[in-house]
Amino acid sequence: MRITVNVNGEQHTRDVEPRLLLVHFLRDELGLTGTHWGCDTSNCGVCAVWLDGTPVKSCTVLAVMADGHEVRTVEGLAHGTELDPVQQGFIACHGLQCGFCTPGMMMTARWLLDHNADPSEEDIREAISGQMCRCTGYENIVRSIRWAAEHGGGARTADTATEAAPGREEVRA
C-alpha cells in the first residue's frame, strides 16, 4: 500500500505492507533511528513520537494509519543547529544515562512544556509515567525537564512547535 507521511516537515512516500508498524517505518524505511524500539508491547514507551501533535507509542500504530498525517520524531526536535531546551536540559542535568529511553522521554517532555510552561514535579512524573528508563534515571530526567522549563523551554511559540491537535469541541445541543 502506498502511503505518504509528513515526518518532521518532510513528505515521505513509500510502498508498505499494512502490517508494518510506525516505529519500523521510521527506522527501517526512513532511516530515522533516533526513535528507539523496546518492549514491543506498549509498555516501555521508548518508541514515543508525535502523531498529529500528540505523543503516541509508535510500536502500537500501523504505518498505514499515519498515511496523510504528521509525525514528529526526535530528529525534528532541534531548531537547525540549535538544540531544543529539552535536549539542553538532558545534557545539563545528566538525564541521558544510557540514552535508550531518551528520545521518547524528550518528545513527551517537549509536548508537556508546550502545554504547561511551568510543570510541577508531579506533572512531569505523570507525563512520563508510561515510559520506562532501564537505568532508573528518573530523578535526573525529571530535573532535566524542569531545567528546560526554567531555561525558556516552556515558552515555545507556534512557529517552531508542531501545532497540537485541536481539542474536540463540546457541543451543547
Next chain:
Amino acid sequence: MQVPAAFQYETATSVEHAIELLTRYGPEARVVAGGHSLLPMMKLRLAQPEALIDINGLGELALIRVDGHDLAVGAMVRHAELLASPVVGEHFPILRDAERVIADPLVRNRGTVGGSLCQADPSEDLSAAFSALRAALVVQGPGGRRTIGIREFFLGPYETALTEAELLVEIRVPIRSHASAYRKVERRVGDWAVVAAGAVLEITDGVVTEAGIGLTAVGAPRFVSEQAEDFLRGGRPDDESFAQAGRTAAQECRPTADQRGPVDYKRHLAGELTTRALRVAAARARGQEA
C-alpha cells in the same frame, strides 16, 4: 520483533462505509480504532483478522456532547479527551476517576472509549464504570440504528451483542443528580486492574433511590454486582450500609487466581474497593470531596 499476520487494510470514510466494508469482508474483519487492544493481540497472534477496517477518520464519532438530558460520547473519543472533558468531570466523576488510571498518558492519547467497550476485556475499566452508570450504547448496522443497554451488551469475555456488521457509534448516559467514584488497585502504572470498583448513588431525602456497582477483573457477571445494588436501594447512605454492600459484592463476584493474586485477595479487594468507592461517592454527594 513482534509482527501481526498479514491482513487487508481499509479506511472507512463514513459510518455507512464502515458497515459496508464490514459486510463485504464478513466475520474475519475487525474494526480498528485506537488499536491499543487489538494490535498487541495481533502481534501475539491471539487475533488474526483477515481485514482491518480503520475508523480513525470518522470525525463524527469523535465528539463529546450534551444532547438533551444525556451525555453523548462518540465511540472514537480518545481516553485523554474523556479525561480532559469538563462536562464529564462535572457530572460523571466515576469516568474521570477511571480514566486517570487507564493505562498511561501516551496510551490514553490514542486508545478510544468505543474500542475499550467493544474489546470487552474482562479487566477493562470503562466497561465497569459505564455499567455502573447504566449507559446506553447506540450501534449502527446495515438495518439502521438500535440502542443496547450496556448490561445486555457484554455477553462474556471478549464477546459483545454486536452483530458482525454493526458498529458502536455512541455511548449515552443520562445526566442526573447522582454521585459517583471509581477505585482501582493495579500493580504499577499502566497495568490492568488487579481489581477495581465503581459506585454510582442517587440519594433523595437521605435514602438511596438507585445504586450502580461496577466491578472489573473479578468475573462479575456483566461487570456489575446486582446483589449489592439491590441491597443499597431503599437504604441509608451510611458506612455500615456501604460495608455490607462491599461484603455482598465480594461474595457475588467470581475472581480467578493469576499472576495478579489469589482468589481470596481479589475477593477482599472487591469488597474493600466497593466500600471505598461508595464512601467517596457519598462524600461527593454531600459536597465534601471532588
